[in-house]
Amino acid sequence: MENKPVYKRVLLKLSGEALAGEKGFGLDFDVIRSVCAVIKEVTAMGVEVGIVIGGGNFWRGVKDGGGKMERSRADHMGMLATVMNCLAVADVLEQMEVPVRVQTAIEMSRIAEPYIRLRADKHLRHGRVVIFGCGTGNPFFSTDTAAVLRAAEINADAILLAKNIDGVYSADPRKDPSAVKYDAISYDDVLAQHLAVMDTTATSLSMDNKIPVILFALKDPENIKRVVMGEKIGTIVE
Numbered sequence: 001m002e003n004k005p006v007y008k009r010v011l012l013k014l015s016g017e018a019l020a021g022e023k024g025f026g027l028d029f030d031v032i033r034s035v036c037a038v039i040k041e042v043t044a045m046g047v048e049v050g051i052v053i054g055g056g057n058f059w060r061g062v063k064d065g066g067g068k069m070e071r072s073r074a075d076h077m078g079m080l081a082t083v084m085n086c087l088a089v090a091d092v093l094e095q096m097e098v099p100v101r102v103q104t105a106i107e108m109s110r111i112a113e114p115y116i117r118l119r120a121d122k123h124l125r126h127g128r129v130v131i132f133g134c135g136t137g138n139p140f141f142s143t144d145t146a147a148v149l150r151a152a153e154i155n156a157d158a159i160l161l162a163k164n165i166d167g168v169y170s171a172d173p174r175k176d177p178s179a180v181k182y183d184a185i186s187y188d189d190v191l192a193q194h195l196a197v198m199d200t201t202a203t204s205l206s207m208d209n210k211i212p213v214i215l216f217a218l219k220d221p222e223n224i225k226r227v228v229m230g231e232k233i234g235t236i237v238e
Contacts (some may be wrong), residue, residue: 006230008049008148009152010122012039012160013144016085020057027057027088036092039129039223041182042228048124050154052133052147053089055081060150061139075139079106082143086133087111099128105137107144114238124154144202152209160227161198162218168197168235184236197237212238218229 014035021028026184043049058081059065065074071170086102090152093100101114101123104190111121135146144161168190171179187207197203197215206213216223216234226233 004049005042005045005228007047007228008161009050009154010157010158010228011050011052011147011154011156012162014051014053014085014162014218016054016057016081018162019053019085019237020087025057027085029088029092030073032089032092035218035224036089036096036098038224039093039180040096040098042225043127045130045228047228048127049129050120050124050150050156051086051089051129052135052143052150053083053085053133054143055083056078056129057081058084059101059162066083069166072139079134079137080197082135082198083108083111083133086131090131091094091204092232093129097141099126100131101128101132102131105132105134115193121154126142142199143201145205146199148198148209148211148213150203151211157209159206159213159229160224161215164218165215166217166234168195168215168221168237170195174197183232184234187237190237197235204235206237210238212236 019027021031023088055078059077061078062074090100090102104112105115107114108164128138132150135143136149157193167181168185169179169181175180190203194225214227223233
């Protein structure tokens with residue numbers, strides 16, 4: 001393990017479910033504080049951190065609205081859910097004296113800055129954490145796709161995919177005990193084998209832009225720091 005970070009700028013993707021902790025719904029501030037404490041450590045080392053957060057702890061457009069609502073409107077509700085998560089994480093970071101800005105893909109000027117790429121870049125260069133809300137701002141796109149899009153726009157060195165699973169497996173390890181965990185895998189293999197790393201749109205976008213994705217378990221938030229320091233944990237997709 002190296003003594004200095006291997007990445008200068010990263011895009012951290014947090015799932016909404018991860019922020020809910022054991023409850024599975026809403027916000028678990030103990031979990032959020034433990035994640036924010038590691039983000040503070042990482043930024044103190046000079047790493048520039050952008051964050052995209054999902055909204056599944058409150059609402060998932062496809063799942064919760066499926067068949068009962070028009071898809072675009074259900075997705076817009078999901079975008080609002082992400083903003084609640086962004087504000088919660090921003091507040092905890094501020095309590096820890098970490099400078100932070102929330103930018104949203106859909107303008108809500110009383111709550112957050114509108115997403116402007118150059119402004120986000122400037123914030124990052126000045127050591128501020130930037131949290132991107134509302135996904136891409138468009139229905140039919142996941143927050144995983146938003147994470148890859150923002151990573152490409154801010155020229156992130158890597159996408160850190162913090163999930164509730166510790167890597168990419170050949171099958172669902174909860175259903176198939178013989179599932180094998182990969183240390184590294186190519187985008188082509190992920191797409192060909194239909195592995196649930198990210199949805200296909202997000203995977204294709206990261207492949208086209210040659211951004212490595214490192215998937216690891218958020219259960220131990222210190223994993224964020226380990227990945228940034230170059231420790232081989234989880235699975236790298238490149």
